[in-house]
Amino acid sequence: MSEQQNIDNVIQSIQTIVGADYVLTDEADRVFYSMDIWTRGKTAAAVVRPDNAEQLSKVVAAITSAGYAVIARGGGMSYTKGYTPEEENTFMIDTQRMDKILEINREDMYVTVEAGCSWKSLYETLKGSGVRTPYWGPLSGIKASVAGSISQNSIFWGSGKHGSAVDSVVSVDVVIADGTIISTGSAAQKNGTPFFRHFGPDLTGLFTCDNGALGIKSTVTLRLIPELSAHRYAAFDFEDHNGLLAAMNEISRSGLASECFGFDPTLTEMRAQRDTLVNDVKAFTGVLKNSGSVLGAIKDGAKIAMAGRRFMKDLRWPMYIVIEERVEAAAEDALQQVLAIGKKHGGNNVENSIPKIIRANPFGPVNNMVGPGGERWVPVHGLVPLSQAVTITEEVQKIFDKHSATIEQYSITTGFLYNNVSTNCIAVEPLFFWPDAADEIQKDSVEKAFYQKVHKFDENLEARNAVGAIRQEVSDMMSDKGCVHLQVGKSYNYSGGLKGEAFSLVESIKKAVDPKGRINPGVLGL
Template structure:
């Protein structure tokens, strides 16, 4: 055992001699990189921060040849153990050094970006050119990276109209466990630019949503569309989940909204317990910049107290290339939702559109509680049944939740025409881990406080998280961000698994690329 440890450390020392500061062994840094939003894994041997695909490929080849597992990490916003080490020795690859927007090709409508670029930085670069990616990032896009979104699967900004992160991809560059650099899409052919995905079998799709099982993404090619020139907003409240999901469904089928976000009464109550939007100068400033002074003043006056806290609410953005197009979308949306709900002031979607990547502080509750979301994508026809099944679970667990201070609020949304999203968020009193301390703004943490360590509450949250996922699977749910938490292999077509396992064996014969993901 000691000989194995010594051998692994010798390989890391050799990499340090060659790559210098790109190899990190500081204990505090290893503790930070060894945790995600929810949990911690096995201790890391080192962190590697490459600045080129060639540098990464050489290092990965040396590490796996020595029997050392390699784990890719994007912005670190995983809550499913996506980059948590499942075995030792392991070296984590921090892709933040791969942070360049390499080409913005407006004429051919694509952008080439390195994997460590955040969605916020990509959007800023594209805004200058008057273009955007159809899907343009999760709510955590200030920290979440493009590469992470490709590996884990991501939704929200643009998802209601244009689908998830994978729907925007034209091609990839991937480093495999053997140190090969693999290209997918049309750019895999000599003298061909990366303008087209469907050139023979879709190898690109193999690496989308793989959670780093098959390799480490170093470059991504994404579609571009012109920025929409006009935007408007609508909000409704509903007395029942049937009304809410009916509205989500009909809006999705007609492709009217760019973003949809819905809250159950519990999540509305949690939002109202947080600091008033009227005191958030940055939020107000961004709303004024995007929607004008009147929008900002309405938000300042009403704050969060816009929706009846006892009702469900739905908030949408509608975009178009002319005032007439947006007006038509608004009129059609109002007609389709009709009597399902009551129209309310759309201050919440205005704020969300003005601050599309403002979610990183939300990983802690209003009094510093820990947070863990569990999501499901279901066809619209199954949404109400799944929501009600989850409410039945929470009723059965009410005594345990009260005993340990757990509470739940549920976020809902839609992806494209077919999928409804249901995401219960568990909050419980507990200490903050190194990831929270590094990521959440220090002044925000000071303001909300920290409940301190509550191991029994943590265990209760862990059990409830698994129960929620099991209810979702029983109702035919699909999931993103599978990591090491959601079921993938259980009940899956054996022929499909055999193909995946054969590809894994070809690309990673020793099984050292992110061991443990997609293993349930």
């Protein structure tokens, strides 16, 4: 029997499980699902769209028993080859049909969702209910799935106080290579429910940040906390990265902000170019809806309307803060502390429209994955101790300076984004923009009206390869300096960067749950 006949037999088998309409074999679909924001993998043999955990279990067993690799894809918003196929004839699992919110348990304070549920869907369901998850999504949450974020890890909403996505996870149900479904946390106990993460060794932690190397998640349970209705906002501008990072670090150590993020001058300028009056009006409407009173809405609206677009003009190294507390007095106290910290480190207090607008519209369109002039975009990042933020920034800048001729030759633009993560960590994220053709994933993800207006570049592989080389040098430097990473995928140095004993243990776990290496082969260096 030929290889193609074997594949056809597997496809027929999984069609009986999920229905023929939910097994995609058209080449365009297979190509699309095999790429991430940065690169294309080998084209998948088929894309399977299960509807529930039982179907997922049967599909995985059917594929792996036939000897083929299987990879799960969530919202597709990553850029580290975390789900791009490395082998020919790989089967992709698209989890987006598994999007249900299965249980909101306000008595025991947890929520269980299916793997493909988006952060935006979860946010909108819980909004106004009196409860929310501690971490509640990345900026790409309109598309990013909960399970995808748990597999790759992510930061932003709530990260300033509550850490990354995996810090809010209580339990997961995960399908391992033979189709067995494993529950973790207190749900692993006979007749247990997913109310507590730790019961013996932390099996929940084992299946987080694994990039889907150890299994494919079917459900995720997250903690709930009381909804925080008292909000304050602040914004500062600093002369250089030293003042910005000193202020961000002190705010992080103090645990004052739900979100604290900063830009360099280049990214600030690009943001000003990107935002249109139409988008400002949409965001302005969101601010009005988000205000706690009619008077508050009028005041907010008047300030933003009078500021116009001046709140982004002539900024150098801006820092933006969102404060959330249960009562107004606590929020005001936190704000006053933040204002004092900003002033202490040389920051000028500026219009706080940016954090207000972003918080009022937390899951907007993902137009940022294309530059304001239609440029291609890709980031690289490192999570660093607070004490190392300045050092890593300056090391990255040295690499940029070293390659200044190449950067100029290919019209590459570089910038920096910073995010606080809990009380002990900051994310340093260099970004690259360059003239190059958009791929299908960018065209599909950004707003159609936005894409129609931006410039369309021809494919520019020389520039793309130049970006790739500089980006890899930055990644290698970060690894040498002891940085860690979200969405490790195949881009960051995990296997080579870990101490040998630690990686040997990871390999042993991989062999236990996936002895033939059929679940996402190659990711994490496994």
